[in-house]
Amino acid sequence: MMIEKEPAEVEQLGLLIKETQSLLNQRMDEVLRPLGLSVAQYACLHTLRSAPGVTGSELARRVFVSRQSMSVLLQGLEKRGLVERSQEPGPRRERAAELTEEAAELTEAADGRVRGVVSTMAGDLVGDEPERLLVLLGSCRDALQGD
Amino acid sequence: MMIEKEPAEVEQLGLLIKETQSLLNQRMDEVLRPLGLSVAQYACLHTLRSAPGVTGSELARRVFVSRQSMSVLLQGLEKRGLVERSQEPGPRRERAAELTEEAAELTEAADGRVRGVVSTMAGDLVGDEPERLLVLLGSCRDALQGD
DNA sequence: CCACGTATGTCAAGATACTGACATGATGAT
């Protein structure tokens, strides 16, 4: 006979994820705001650094926002001289986006601060616990999007 | 000499949390929308059911939104007959909020659907893994808000 | 060759959440 986990605790998992993400977003905003960056802008720059030349739509998918939001995000970053987009559209009307020199410095500074926040968050985890957390959360993510 | 964890993996923890929460919110919206409820409204009703009679401000803190957002949320729920608020303000101008009968049924139905989503999310976790995940994530949350 | 489906980029409108500000009522220090 299978021993069923009482669902009372697992039920709190959704709330806990929301809570943690809310706090994480808040802390990231606090350290990024002095640099003049919103969390969404940081996510955009961070992703662009690891994947230069991607299209706006692909960027939107990776950052989990709509194409439209990414469009205005990129326009703002372009106006601030942090991002350059090819003026001559590519194969499918695509406009590849890349970081500028100034953005590289800024993104590195922002990355440092975000690393600090994440270190704080994982500060009480010891041994293989960080890795365990990554695996378990990854399982949840896959189960949700695999649908 | 301490063996330092390479931070390359832990660094992804922030992104993973954001990703998982985004997908969870999306799935919850999909199951709650047919009931005419937004995720925020569900969170409001769910919290009210476990803590009837709380004030709007306290409710806002528990649901992680501002007092102002909770104010308009409650106005909408009140207009739909799901929530009743005491008209005669209490000790500190407080207006205690409670669920109506109709809301109790609706909230129960919504809870069932949300339980389904959470079960899907935790579907691949076995043994003590759900509990482990709760403990590890709880540690992260405490580290973020303990600051 | 040409219509159809699909993907990108953008504009406009609606919804939602936040910050700032104010009035009201309770608490505490002097």
Next chain:
DNA sequence: ATCATCATGTCAGTATCTTGACATACGTGG
């Protein structure tokens, strides 16, 4: 007793994200 302080509830303005819609461009099947 009086005034400063704080918490609640609400209104207004701002910012951001989303959905809907349209124009453009590539690919495929008729």
